[in-house]
Amino acid sequence: MGANDSSDGTPATTTGNRALMLEEALIFEIGGSDTCGVDLSPVPAHTSRLGDLSRSRPIGLPGLSEPETVRHYTRLSRQNYGIDLGFFPLGSCTMKHNPRLNEKVARMKGFADIHPLAPISTVQGALAVIHQLAHWLVTLTGMDSVAMSPKAGAHGELCGVLAIRAALEARGDAREVILVPESAHGTNPATAAFAGYRVESIPARDGRVDTDALIAKLGPNVAGVMITNPNTCGLFERDLKIIADAVHAAGGFVYCDGANFNAIVGRVRPGDLGVDAMHINLHKTFSTPHGGGGPGSGPVVFSAALSPFAPLPFVEKDGDDYHLVEEETAQDHHASSFGRMVAFHGQMGMFTRALSYIMSHGADGLRQVSGDAVLNANYILRSLENTLDAPFAGSGPCMHEALFSDDGMAEGFSTLDIAKGLIDEGFHPMTVYFPLVVHGAMLVEPTETESKAGIDQFITALRSVAERAKAGDASLKSAPHFAPRRRLDETLAARKPVLVWKEPELAVAAE
């Protein structure tokens, strides 16, 4: 806050504001302990039952009136880039348009205002939504069953790996190793380790899993393999069926990270490729909003071999009635279920949104979704392969995302500079420095909801920023120049962590 040194040569303002770009203090600096934006009913006469546990100390929570609250959060929101504003090509994140019909549906009182433990007779419509979405997910993936409760993609991975472990334990087969390609999302090895497995890495060859190396590692101690398809280099794992057959022959299971399902939805069923478990990110493929980092939703589809071990709860249909199988009824059937992953039944608010999206597109529309997503990515790849190094451009079409590297930049210029330069051009940068198998990786995922004109604009902008990086344009090193903040010091944040606000005098005293 305070004086504006306007290093870009524009005049400073007294407030630090710049027209529509308004600085906003923290609620702790502008709120008051006596200010309240809510009117409550009077407290009825009663005898307290708190015993000796009444709060005596102040909490330290600032309040704002309703108008101040609306303004505070509106100002904050304007310092954010979102899909509604522009192109958001984060590779592996599938930042597609979030239809507002989904929001409307999720907010219907009959879905938004029902309790997870309400009597089953009073929530038949909600159970129907879960059942219908489950049918779509199982049918689209060609699998046997689906566990709806996992709260996010990584949670779904955990669900899948736990089912693998439960299946192996059920046949008295304690295996210790999960194979994970080095190009995998970091969550894959973390998940395998969390589930009690030792992780062994499989090398990549030309952007795909080295099939021979993987098969050579198979044996009686390998519980399974976690493989992302389409993978994090934006390529389809051609050998997945061959790999799956080999893994199955060795007594293991195949987990597929379904983060990139958007590229193949409606065109390929993972079940036909020998997959035993796969999570589906409803917030990617099925357009539920990313919300600044969650909530997501990660249902897991299972093969017949793993289905008996899937976690509680289940929704089952019997004639016209829906039932919920929870702990008290699970002993009768689903006796091999490995247990429970969350309180209640999963991300209902995301189920309604995802089903609304799926029904809007239908089976025919989803096939066009994956087709357009892949078309957009290939168009970007071919339009930029002569400007940026594209390590796998020679190995045929990419899937949902195009991968580039920082090879050929001037000395001292890197992927980060290109990303920050794109911010000034009005675009959210692509995913950077991932996957780790490519130096200075840039992963561009346009999704199907970008127009050709919008993509052309992005191509022009990225080309110009890349040319500046090649030419060693010093102004790129200090980008972004026009964002609400200049480059932020992440090293300082980690070296001296300040994670909560403290009164200035206390903050000084603490040092």
Add this chain to the structure above:
Amino acid sequence: MRYLPLTDPDRDAMLRVIGAPNIDALFVDVPEDAQLTGPIRDLPDHMPEMLVERHFSDLARKNRAAANHPFFLGCGAYRHHVPASVDHLIQRGEFLTAYTPYQPEIAQGTLQMLFEFQTQVARLLGCDVANASMYDGSTACWEAIGMAARVTKRKRAILSSGLHPHYVSVAQTMAKFTGDVLDIATPELVAETDEARLLAAIDSETSCVVVQYPDILGRIADLSEVAAKAHEHGALLVAVVTEPVALGACRSPGEMGADIVVGEGQSLGVGLQFGGPYVGLFACKEKFVRQMPGRLCGETVDAEGKRGFVLTLSTREQHIRREKATSNICTNSGLCALAFSIHMTLLGEKGLRELAAVNHANACVAAERLTQIPGVELVTPTFFNEFTLKLPKEARPVVRAMADKGVLGGVSLGRLYPDGGGIENGLVVAVTETVSAEDIETFAATLTEALGAEALA
């Protein structure tokens, strides 16, 4: 199709640039026998917006919305009034359609909000620091047990019998795979809290003691003694709060000595939503911060010296540490955290205390009234806004009978515990600010009738 901007001429022009004859040709790497040649059978084709909306309206009508009924359900999910401005603000596209703030220069809105949220949560729970949220309370609870094992290098946790059975179930499921040992202090619920048994169970093997406050029956108990005994043996106290509004009226777990406090933040801003998405709260003492799971937002400065915020200490996390991460968690519950934070900002200190006071008073009035019904006893002498009744009949059919009369009259312990939980005919009743005096009367009359009808049956 309304969500697809490309036209056929666009597609043709792009295919020419790519040098492919058609879109199907781009899928050349998919083995031919795995390629579907047309839309999948048994699934309907696309639908207009109007018809999709109608489909959902029809289904929504088959559910009984809480607002339309006298409503007394709790047990880890609470119905509170959410001010209209909360839902308006979280639907701003810049919040709704942003992603994880990987590019902080254009994500200061999300980051500053998270910094404010972390501070609000830490203060509310009585801790030094809090993270940027977890999936929900039950997963936060398991993560806390895992964190205590990392801190103490021990793998034996003691769970209070007052912990939400779903939370116990999640922990037991995970412990099966991680090798953690979970001791349940008391095999089954009894009317008294299990503090004495917890104290007796703590020893030099204990990694942590997990206590819910208020607990599954609604009871509140001082945690100081358990905290002291745990610390004496080098163990941690983990407190679980499923009703954060309680902390507007009750002492916080942090001030009673809890080392890690986790909880479910759904009460503020989020709504019921049939159980999700919710927002997990996670706070702890500063000295343990590097063992914390999940995302953290921290303050820093930009190149011009202006204050700004970034995600920090990410070396704990999976995308850097891979198999050595503190957790496999990769997201938080950002939009729900925003709703929580906005609601909390609207309330402020004064509002939260008033809200808590109204909740407590309404619950006291309801408990008073319901225990006037012959045969109905109060099991929980101290409580905040939720208490447990012992009915003269099995509670589950009574709850169903009341639902048929349009009254959502609490959660039977039989719904949560396969064996009933140890308290016979237990009914857990939650009473928030949304309950009117008339609702309490309707509930009392309906319960009386249901008990009578049961007697005749």
